[in-house]
Every structure is written in C-alpha cells, then in structure tokens.
Amino acid sequence: MFDEVKFSHEYFMRQAIREAEAAFYKDEVPVGAIVVVNNKIIAKGHNQVEMLNDSTAHAEILALTTAYNAFGSKYLPEATLYVTVEPCLMCCGAMYWGKIGKIVYGTTDDKNGYRKFTSSSPLHPKTEIVTGILAVECAKLMKDFFKNKR
Amino acid sequence: MFDEVKFSHEYFMRQAIREAEAAFYKDEVPVGAIVVVNNKIIAKGHNQVEMLNDSTAHAEILALTTAYNAFGSKYLPEATLYVTVEPCLMCCGAMYWGKIGKIVYGTTDDKNGYRKFTSSSPLHPKTEIVTGILAVECAKLMKDFFKNKR
Numbered sequence: 256m257f258d259e260v261k262f263s264h265e266y267f268m269r270q271a272i273r274e275a276e277a278a279f280y281k282d283e284v285p286v287g288a289i290v291v292v293n294n295k296i297i298a299k300g301h302n303q304v305e306m307l308n309d310s311t312a313h314a315e316i317l318a319l320t321t322a323y324n325a326f327g328s329k330y331l332p333e334a335t336l337y338v339t340v341e342p343c344l345m346c347c348g349a350m351y352w353g354k355i356g357k358i359v360y361g362t363t364d365d366k367n368g369y370r371k372f373t374s375s376s377p378l379h380p381k382t383e384i385v386t387g388i389l390a391v392e393c394a395k396l397m398k399d400f401f402k403n404k405r
Numbered sequence: 406m407f408d409e410v411k412f413s414h415e416y417f418m419r420q421a422i423r424e425a426e427a428a429f430y431k432d433e434v435p436v437g438a439i440v441v442v443n444n445k446i447i448a449k450g451h452n453q454v455e456m457l458n459d460s461t462a463h464a465e466i467l468a469l470t471t472a473y474n475a476f477g478s479k480y481l482p483e484a485t486l487y488v489t490v491e492p493c494l495m496c497c498g499a500m501y502w503g504k505i506g507k508i509v510y511g512t513t514d515d516k517n518g519y520r521k522f523t524s525s526s527p528l529h530p531k532t533e534i535v536t537g538i539l540a541v542e543c544a545k546l547m548k549d550f551f552k553n554k555r
Binding site: 304305307308309310311316319320323324327328329330343344345346347348349351352353354372377 | 454455457458459460461466469470473474477478479480493494495496497498499501502503522527
C-alpha cells in the first residue's frame, strides 16, 4: 500500500515539476520531464533552449537521450515519460520513434501542444496517454513565468 | 554564372547525399542533411540512430544542433536545410522551433514523412519548401539500403 502511494502518477509528476522549477530559476520556459522504468527514474531533463541556444533542447528530448544512453537502447516500450506540459510535435515525434510505452502529462498547451494536429495522431499507436496529473501546479509555473516576461 | 551553377540546390543536395552515403556505409538508414547560410555550409549531419542508440539522432537534428552551436542562436531564419529524404514529424517540429527559412528535400517518404499530417502543417508558416531535388539519387540510396536488409 505504501508503495502504491509512493509510485503514483502524482509522485512521479512531482519529480518532473522539480525539473520544471530548475528551468524556471534559470529563466527557461519551465517544463520538466522524467523517464521511469519499473518505478525507477532513469532520466531527468528540463528545458535548456536558452542556455544551450538550441531550440531542440526541450525537457523531453534531453530526458529521452539520457534514457537511451542509460539503457543502451533506442526503443523504450517499458518506459513512462512524465512531462509537466503537453508535448509539442517535435517531442511527440521523438517519443514515436522511441516507442515510449506511456506518456503522462500535466497541463495542456493549446498553442504548441500536439493536439492541434487532429487528423492523425503523431504518437505511436501503442503509446498510452494520461493527462491532467497535477495540472494546476504545472500550469501555475508556466503562468508565473510568462507573467514575469510581460 | 559560375557561382550560380555552383550554388544551386543540386550542388548543396550533393553534399547532403555525401552525408547520406556516410550513413549508408555505417549501416545506418541513409539520410543526410546540411545547413547552409549565405551559400556556406555551416553544419552537416547524417543519421546516427544505431551508433548512438538514440532514436532522436536523425540527420536533421544533428545538423541543426551543430548549426545552432556554430551561430550561437536558437533561430536560423536565414538558413536553408537540405535533407535527402522528406523529414519526419520530429524533425519538422525541430525546424519549426528553429524558424528555419527554407527546407529543400530530395525524395518523398510516404511512410514517415510529415505530409501524412494534412490537417495543419507542422512547419513554421514562414518556412519555404522545395522538393524533388536529386530525388532519384536520394531514393536509390534508401532502396539499396532496405533491399540489403530483406
């Protein structure tokens, strides 16, 4: 019972939020991601687009590359990727190629999220999606960040 | 006149094909990409998914990351990316975020190319597309590669 509570989606999303907070304090758009296999965190990442001057350096991409290195595999069907904000099309494409088993995201992103592309899902047909986990906390970080920018 | 010939789409696509050939001889799916600004090649890349065990290591992503580093900028609106095969959704997403000025690709990819997603283009509205440059040569590399696999 203890483990069930510990290893809930909320538990892992809190670790992703920590990553998002790390981005926030570096003045990066606050998105964080972690990759979990068998209830173990095998990779973490937060958005580093500004620091690396690389618009591909999204939290998910950085976490995935770390995860592939950790596992020595380019496919991770057993993995769950937690990310605080709905992934963009690039990141969904990356998860498609990696055959990621499950994606759990916090808040939606109506501007850049993948759901804008409705004719055909960009995700792998076997990828399971869970949404809305700690959505309020995930969204608050984004709102606070962009409020400070205006 | 000489320069016009030299700096044609065909000229630059030949350099991308060289990258694709490098992938081919490493037993990687033969896709090559280069990034050009003001008629200068600022970055090259070829598919390294197998070698790096990283399903994000597409030719375009590797070339873009090199290009961002070379320019110290996360946007490249002045750049043209040449790639031998129609980009996938991940790579289009990457080029969207990088605001790449122009994409020139060789052969189409009906299975994994971005055009499968017809409801809304995944590319930046300002990105220009040129297709079919040395398409036969680009396609031949792919066909030869997959023929050897069967």
